[in-house]
Amino acid sequence: MRTSQYLLSTLKETPANAEVISHQFMLRAGLVRSVASGLYTWLPTGLKVLRKVENIVREEMDRAGVIEMLMPLVQPADLWEESGRWEDYGPELLRIKDRHNRSFVLGPTHEEVITKLISFELNSYKQLPLSVYQVQTKFRDEIRPRFGVMRGREFLMKDAYSFHLDQECLETTYQKMHAAYCKIFDRLGLDYRPVLADTGSIGGDASHEFHVLAESGEDDIAFSDSSDYAANIEKAEALAPVGERAAATQALEKVATPNVHTIEEVANFLNVEANKVAKTLLVLGECEDGETAPVIALVLRGDHELNEVKAEKIAGIATPLTFASDAQIQDAAGCDAGSIGPVGLNIRVIADRTAAHLADFVCGANETGFHNTGANFERDITDFEVADIRNIVAGDPSPCGQGTLTIKRGIEVGHIFQLGDKYAKAMGAAVLNDNGKNQTLTMGCYGIGVSRIVAAAIEQNNDENGIIWPDAIAPFKVVIIPMNMHKSARVKETAEKLYSELLAAGVEVIIDDRKERPGVMFKDAELIGIPHNIIIGERNLDNEEVEYKHRRGGDKETLKITDVVEFISTK
RNA sequence: CGGUGAUUAGCGCAGCUUGGUAGCGCACUUGGUUUGGGUCCAAGGGGUCGCAAGUUCGAAUCUUGCAUCACCGACCA
Numbered sequence: 236m237r238t239s240q241y242l243l244s245t246l247k248e249t250p251a252n253a254e255v256i257s258h259q260f261m262l263r264a265g266l267v268r269s270v271a272s273g274l275y276t277w278l279p280t281g282l283k284v285l286r287k288v289e290n291i292v293r294e295e296m297d298r299a300g301v302i303e304m305l306m307p308l309v310q311p312a313d314l315w316e317e318s319g320r321w322e323d324y325g326p327e328l329l330r331i332k333d334r335h336n337r338s339f340v341l342g343p344t345h346e347e348v349i350t351k352l353i354s355f356e357l358n359s360y361k362q363l364p365l366s367v368y369q370v371q372t373k374f375r376d377e378i379r380p381r382f383g384v385m386r387g388r389e390f391l392m393k394d395a396y397s398f399h400l401d402q403e404c405l406e407t408t409y410q411k412m413h414a415a416y417c418k419i420f421d422r423l424g425l426d427y428r429p430v431l432a433d434t435g436s437i438g439g440d441a442s443h444e445f446h447v448l449a450e451s452g453e454d455d456i457a458f459s460d461s462s463d464y465a466a467n468i469e470k471a472e473a474l475a476p477v478g479e480r481a482a483a484t485q486a487l488e489k490v491a492t493p494n495v496h497t498i499e500e501v502a503n504f505l506n507v508e509a510n511k512v513a514k515t516l517l518v519l520g521e522c523e524d525g526e527t528a529p530v531i532a533l534v535l536r537g538d539h540e541l542n543e544v545k546a547e548k549i550a551g552i553a554t555p556l557t558f559a560s561d562a563q564i565q566d567a568a569g570c571d572a573g574s575i576g577p578v579g580l581n582i583r584v585i586a587d588r589t590a591a592h593l594a595d596f597v598c599g600a601n602e603t604g605f606h607n608t609g610a611n612f613e614r615d616i617t618d619f620e621v622a623d624i625r626n627i628v629a630g631d632p633s634p635c636g637q638g639t640l641t642i643k644r645g646i647e648v649g650h651i652f653q654l655g656d657k658y659a660k661a662m663g664a665a666v667l668n669d670n671g672k673n674q675t676l677t678m679g680c681y682g683i684g685v686s687r688i689v690a691a692a693i694e695q696n697n698d699e700n701g702i703i704w705p706d707a708i709a710p711f712k713v714v715i716i717p718m719n720m721h722k723s724a725r726v727k728e729t730a731e732k733l734y735s736e737l738l739a740a741g742v743e744v745i746i747d748d749r750k751e752r753p754g755v756m757f758k759d760a761e762l763i764g765i766p767h768n769i770i771i772g773e774r775n776l777d778n779e780e781v782e783y784k785h786r787r788g789g790d791k792e793t794l795k796i797t798d799v800v801e802f803i804s805t806k
Numbered sequence: 807c808g809g810u811g812a813u814u815a816g817c818g819c820a821g822c823u824u825g826g827u828a829g830c831g832c833a834c835u836u837g838g839u840u841u842g843g844g845u846c847c848a849a850g851g852g853g854u855c856g857c858a859a860g861u862u863c864g865a866a867u868c869u870u871g872c873a874u875c876a877c878c879g880a881c882c883a
Contacts, residue, residue: 250817754844
């Protein structure tokens with residue numbers, strides 16, 4: 236490629252509405268342009284990177300015996316009604332109508348289409364197991380798209396689905412996929428971790444997420460410092476404190492705490508640590524049609540946060556988790572939100588494991604402007620349940636039993652699920668087993684955010700001058716930067732010679748043949764992040780040499796012109 | 807959806823308070839100059855001032871409504 240015939244589209248200045256590094260560099264390096272919120276055009280350079288990621292994913296899927304196919308972006312509403320997700324998926328599912336007023340969706344994922352297809356295509360257990368994948372555009376009408384292509388509304392995803400007769404077979408494929416994913420992220424050259432994950436709204440049993448570690452990530456990942464345990468904070472279990480709860484030593488006492496609401500204010504006002512205060516949150520329980528929802532109290536230690544995913548899973552608590560309104564709080568506790576406490580509360584009380592370990596603690600007195608001190612479980616609160624409902628915090632013991640947890644930020648770039656029979660049952664995907672009986676299939680699904688990987692790779696690989704691509708996904712392998720080739724016939728001749736030799740050797744090379752000063756060419760090459768730089772100048776030509784520099788840094792070296800092609804080919 | 811802020815040339819911004827010929831830098835075109843890290847000089851081209859209504863002799867500027875974009879939160883994965 237010649238820059239003179241290419242759409243380079245680099246920007247000197249950072250566009251005002253790009254916040255994160257990857258978004259800024261993707262715009263400045265001319266990888267993408269925004270069309271509307273969460274919708275992007277991929278410019279030539281960006282597309283090259285996107286395709287490289289896609290191809291690595293494709294190669295490893297193929298190698299793992301997964302078969303490629305392609306499903307439509309637009310899907311009929313019937314399929315979604317059949318799976319139940321027409322109702323369950325919510326407004327993120329973009330619903331559209333055609334000219335005949337028939338309802339369709341823009342596919343946010345393809346479980347429905349694939350499961351329906353498989354229900355027609357497969358008849359016998361002898362055809363199992365089967366794994367298929369596609370690389371397709373997905374559309375999710377995110378409430379707030381952000382960070383460029385990191386969380387766009389339209390994005391490129393690899394989604395794979397596997398079909399099995401039983402759980403054991405599913406688990407074998409799941410492990411193969413796990414290994415294939417590790418291979419993919421290894422090849423991409425990213426610093427990533429597979430972590431235990433919650434299965435979320437897609438449902439199912441077991442799940443791992445693959446995270447690229449980066450400060451700008453939207454997820455918190457918990458790691459053990461002395462084992463390979465890693466889990467999304469949504470999933471990481473908070474163990475019960477060891478030992479018995481301390482015995483009560485203080486009497487229960489009601490104290491006036493005027494205009495004191497938050498845990499911080501309560502702790503300051505009463506001069507105690509936040510970890511000696513219990514906070515009580517009221518949420519709604521499940522209700523039958525027509526009934527008023529019951530209110531349930533969740534008790535946490537003052538310095539801990541509620542884990543909504545864990546709370547939602549407790550039987551009787553409404554999904555999605557809904558906090559009680561001010562009126563419902565008044566009704567259930569008889570006070571404002573800042574003064575709720577478990578003592579004397581006449582509703583279901585669920586205490587977090589750590590909160591349940593408190594003794595002589597402070598809590599709301601269920602009277603606006605008052606708190607209790609010296610509160611104790613068993614003595615003052617007789618009827619309560621204990622559950623793990625908090626987020627783990629750094630320093631907590633690891634659930635694996637080894638070491639303590641630290642927390643890092645991650646960008647979710649892959650997610651694998653064991654789905655079970657949720658969709659197979661709903662869509663009637665079954666085969667005859669070896670007894671000639673109909674048997675519902677068991678499924679797995681496996682996603683990789685292809686376009687998100689491009690952004691994640693930049694988050695992890697950049698400096699003040701621009702992107703530093705991992706070699707495997709760089710848009711070009713080599714850039715030839717001739718110094719003043721419009722003045723020097725020797726430079727021009729050498730540059731052109733090397734360019735055609737590299738092309739002939741199958742190397743992805745771009746030559747900067749613009750009539751620009753050297754500084755401009757260096758800056759652009761660095762911004763775009765091309766790994767290998769060949770610099771050709773008069774000063775080295777007398778020795779039949781050119782300079783070589785790697786984007787990642789290190790000293791410039793000189794190469795004999797005759798050695799360049801081989802040198803680059805071995806990189 | 808709640809909160810905050812923004813919208814003036816392709817990009818980054820000023821002008822608005824106090825209404826009166828729409829500006830600057832980058833980019834672009836032309837000529838010259840320079841040539842190992844975003845040269846310098848000169849001359850140019852390019853704007854329904856987000857949209858609509860209102861006030862006014864006159865609106866980028868004041869008023870109202872709407873739209874779009876971004877960030878924080880909630881949501882989602």
